[in-house]
Amino acid sequence: MRCFFQNLTSVLAVFTVLVGGQAVTTAQSTDFQLTLLHTNDTHGHLLPYSYPEHFSPGAPEGMLVSRRDIGGAARRSTLVKKVRAEKGHDTLLIDSGDICDGTPFSTEYHGSADVAVMNTIGYDIACPGNHEYNNTLAQVKTMAAAARFQLISANSTVRADGKLLYTPYIIRNIQGTRVAFFGLMTYDARTYPAAKTEVQMEEPIAVAKQLVPELRKQADFVVAVTHIGVDEDVKLAAEVPGIDVIVGGHTHTLLPHPLFVPRPLDTSDHSVHGTVIVQDFQWAGTLGRLDLKIHHEKGHAATVATYSGKLLPITAAVPEDKQVADVIKKYWDPISAKYARKIGETADDITTIGDDLCEYNIVADAVKEKTGADFVMENLGGVRAPYVRGSITYGDAITADPFGNKIVTFKASGVQIKKMLLVFQPAVAGLAYTIDHGKLTRAEIAGQPIEDSRTYSGATNTYLAQTLLKDIPLKVTTENARLDASIQYITRHSPVHAAYDGRRKISE
Ligand SMILES: [Zn+2]
Structure with missing residues (x-):
């Protein structure tokens, strides 16, 4: 030392x-x-x-x-x-x-x-x-x-x-x-x-x-x-x-x-x-x-x-x-007008219940809509707060996504995607998967099983890209803040609903 x-x-x-x-x-x-x-x-x-x-049992x-x-x-x-x-x-x-x-x-x-x-x-x-x-x-x-x-x-x-x-x-x-x-x-x-x-x-x-x-x-x-x-x-x-x-x-x-x-x-x-x-x-x-x-x-x-x-x-x-x-x-006074501005509303509590990470799902769905990628992965720990039923302000969106992450797009083979799912167990959009005691028993994009040799377009955030996806060539589209994608999505789809849809299932 x-x-x-x-x-x-x-x-x-x-x-x-x-x-x-x-x-x-x-x-x-x-x-x-x-x-x-x-x-x-x-x-x-x-x-x-x-x-x-609403929250998970034991939360x-x-x-x-x-x-x-x-x-x-x-x-x-x-x-x-x-x-x-x-x-x-x-x-x-x-x-x-x-x-x-x-x-x-x-x-x-x-x-x-x-x-x-x-x-x-x-x-x-x-x-x-x-x-x-x-x-x-x-x-x-x-x-x-x-x-x-x-x-x-x-x-x-x-x-x-x-x-x-x-x-x-x-x-x-x-x-x-x-x-x-x-x-x-x-x-x-x-x-x-x-x-x-x-x-x-x-x-x-x-x-x-x-x-x-x-x-x-x-x-x-x-x-x-x-x-x-x-x-x-x-x-x-x-x-x-x-x-x-x-x-x-x-x-x-x-x-x-x-x-x-x-x-x-x-x-x-x-x-x-x-x-x-x-x-x-x-x-x-x-x-x-x-x-x-x-x-x-x-x-x-x-x-x-x-x-x-x-x-x-x-x-x-x-x-x-x-x-x-x-x-x-x-x-608070000098910034309240900016952050108290309503951007939309939600009919449900958008939160994590069991394996359904709904506050992440909304971010992943927003990034998918923004990029048109085949699938989106977001790391656990990167969305920091749920959305509580009612109106959603700009401040609420910042509280959920405070890190200033940018959107990153990349191409990956089916084999690489399956490996990422097993290693990171990420929140996803466009993709559904099940990990059962360490084995990937379901992995689908657009409802079809992922083909090992096929190349898919993916999107994620700068944090996950820089720390975890090192072996994959990435196109960093720095003009797109992930937060902006979420705000546009919430406004466009308001009232937004929580996606408790089982797209991610983990049993250990
Ligand atoms: Zn800490």
Whole structure:
């Protein structure tokens, strides 16, 4: 790992600024309560939003107490203030990354509106996510300079000067206990624009293996603030001893209760018994709350004595914090006419139910209509929100398709198409397929079985083309934004209907 520890001394900061908590101290030990409020993957959702009423069995939306008119940063702020006003515990507000990419705020302000709102809510600590790197490095630095909260991340190094882009960790003195917070970003960020040429990403768990033993020398309690996804969080907890809590993000995972990764009791100085992991789904429709009782025996590491975590609903019943609402208004007013413009309507919730990815189908159908290609493939993860029954605005279309992808056309043989279907299991148009336990049992274009040696015309988006279709000659038609195709399609076919038509079937 390059240039890591040489940077630490210059960036280390120690804070002692907490109020509200009460510690119970004896000659041998101190016990105190620490509450961590947390969000992740807010993706520009500063205003309230709704989920469809219909969703797949087992989908995380089903665990929410409310799905209509939820979230909104002004309401979130009211909840944060309420928890901060409670007696008996110190409170920190933490975000685990991906504030960018998702709504018109992201399209227009590239994260700056989100930082301004987070400043007003009073965030304490945040780790950046991969979507922050969908900006230029200059914009990444602008956001960091504007943040009045502490941004931490230990695995991003600027190539030009070899220095860490962010402060890797901070240590706060909470009720006499030194609590370290360090940040990690997913290694996948290395494919994002700001990182591609200008930022060197290090593998997060490898970085943690070096950093945590150093932190344990300086701190009594260690919290990782991560944007690496819940599976990697579990791996981090299992492979890197000495992390008490992980406040995670990236996989948009709804954890109604914290995960706990136990480790064999060891007798070394920092014998935490395991790691508590939390994550708050997405878009801050809820506010994560983790209450920790921390026991600190003199001369030993502090440990989690008890913990309890939940996701607090942010519903229309929560009043807005006027100050935060005013900041949001300042950013929304100049762009509202553009984005509140109605482009059409839908008679159904256009969402994913089972294998029918209807929010993708509408994009794929739009691209097929625009290009006249025999078939269209769109990658999973590339359409970011459903359409809720009712009117569809330009802002809704941007929220579904926020990445500025262009349409790419190409030619592929039947053999190549079948391989792509098996590997990517994409959303499709003009094509129907079934994968049954790893075998392609149906593959049809225009209702006819795909012929192995025949050449077909295909269309996809720039992201899928650049990262996944490397061996196929592509014609990049950059004048056609995928979003524009979707908007034209929705307007032309309004009211649009969801295509729950079984064009894609996967059984595993
Ligand atoms: Zn992410």
